[in-house]
Amino acid sequence: MRAVGVDGSPGSVDELISALAEALDGGQAVLPYTSEVLRDAMEPTHPAEPGTAVIIATSGSTGEPKGVLLSASALTASAHATHARLGGPGHWLLATPAHYIGGLQVLVRSLLAGTTPSVLHASGFRPDDFAEAAAPLLSLDSPRYTALVPTQLGRLLDAGGPGLAAARAFDAIIVGAAATTADLRERAAEAGVKIVPAYGMSETASGCVYDGVPLDGVRVELEDERVCITGDVLAHGYRLRPDLTAEAFEDGRFRTSDRGRWSAGGRLEILGRIDDMINTGGVKVAAATVERILTAQPGIRDACVVGVPDPEWGEAVVALVVGTGCDVDSLRAACREEAGAAAAPKRVEFAEELPLRGPGKVDRTAVRNLLRRS
Template identity: 50%
Template sequence: MPRQLTVLTAPDSPDAVLGTVLPAVRACLDGTAPLAVLPAGPPEAAAREVLAPAEPLEDGADLVVVTSGSTGRGRGVLLTAAALRASGTATLARLGGPGTWLLALPVSAIAGLQVLCRSVLAGTGPTVLGPGESLAAAVRRTGGDRRYTALVPTQLHRYLEREPAALRAFDAVLVGGAATDPGLLARAREEGVAVVTTYGTTETAGGCVYDGVPLDGVRVRADDEGIAVAGPVLALGYRRDPAATAAAFAGGEFRTRDAGSVGPDGRLTVHGRLDDVVVTGGVNVAPQAVEGALREHPAVADAVVFGRPDEEWGQRVVAAVVPAGGEAPDLAVLRPWVAARLGSPSAPRELHVIAAVPTLHTGKPDRRGVAAAATDRHGPPAGSRREPASGGQQGGPS
């Protein structure tokens, strides 16, 4: 007899999270009631279509997490209670023991759900950051000998600007979900924040590599086809998609679409999404690296970089930036800034100024959404700037 999914829509109040989602997570970890938490608002309909709650649930699944679809249509990832427990137990061991967690991420994504899972496994009650609540106020409500939280890079940046003292109150601040600029990490550590970079996916029950080192029981390798992960944290596969499951989980490991390398010491370095690489003039450009260089410019508060078709270069590097204040930055200024740091092929050839970087329900930057908004089949949008064709050499943009 197939088990019936408990389907919740992510609530927007701390009381609802603690009163509805947390008990459901506890039952999910016990293996007594499989769970799915869908994002609120416009993404819910698409997530529900992927989830297909009326259809029988695959054997062994205890949690279904619908991914954000940052590289295409979202998928329903089938996780077991055993994988969630393995991830949570290894995390607590790596961080130095149980503690009280502050939830500052959406519970429709694996990172937010894992905060609740770790709290259950630690036997502690989580604190939930309320809408509009300051981090300092939430910290004051977070008791216990050890305090932890998990953030996406955008949150870390904002809290460093506004409330660095509140960040220092945590014994560990996990940062993941998107590439984190080395400059941002350096600044956080200079401020005395115990930041820990995490790498993982929904298919690995969330972060499974901390500061480059795999959690206990997790194995990673990397080749030209991307990073592969193995171990007890892996998902069963994808909801109602056996073909995709067979392709992604072949040989007892999960093949990500992330580029990376493993050093002689076993430490993993992630270079970015294989799908995001911009090939311009025969040169591979990593958008995350260009975004990091742009954010170092005093006139840029945030940036998203992507590629667009170009008759001369195959693809051109396009940047959408959020001004740091005052006048908007100029393409003629940003191009040499990036070239000096990453080489001329990485210098953007088209610039758009935006008010803010939109995010997916997971908190990740919506790179595809920004690219789509900037697309105009009749040419660049009004207010954008584009470098004219230069006639440079074949080996790459000049």
């Protein structure tokens, strides 16, 4: 196994691209990392599992380190299906960390397209830096793509100027890692930014459902609302964890921890995680349902809803929201009207932004701890 430290610098990205090219060609497996704790948890001195090209080290939502095992065939199947859906191979801008699957796939797609990716090397994410990194790529004639998380897209829309102008010039921007709210979709459309909301994870070699429609070669089934995925894009297990592998992967199918449904138009809608159900006074409330209602209200940009211990209700529905000019009673009334009395948050607090972990995912544990303390 070849462990490659990725700190965003040009040298580290170049090293990862070289190692990735060798791995896709049958060379030794690559473990990209930024955290030495996660690197060591993957036991890099132990041989990689057969058929593994890349190991994505992630702490996941529970904080338990896991290493997702991806073969060269899974990575290339995902990349080819993505190009087919977007309009053909092209040039890519890497704007998210390359040790996460969304960023890594930008490199895989570039390698398969025979193009050199542009890279946003600056720490943090600033619209002006995005515009500068995109400039060389946007002067080219072939399709231009990038992948962002919703927080990054929101900052581009808020800032306007060169960053937003650069975003408009892309033929497609994949938006993944977290849910793309209806408000963010509308703002992007009004600004002329062509986004493709994606659903997927490390276990599916990045996004496998684009704008509610599975990629070619991917099949999605619902098992009592649980999203189950089949296809060549799937990982083949977890690093040194046969128990977790057996639990999640069976008969060529990956059982996710997400709830979903099919819309009237036949598109997959993600309803939230199975373990995000809140039992309040004997009534089960889906946190994602309340979040969708809140973010649909005027002035609300983002929201995270969790359950906290309550002596009367068992769990109380509470919300941390990002927004201005919002009336708490109106927010609670909207939730009550659309999802029932139990869904109305017992408490609503405001923040300038939600705490995040990983590539744009809301840190629900941090939100829960914050609301419990307050």
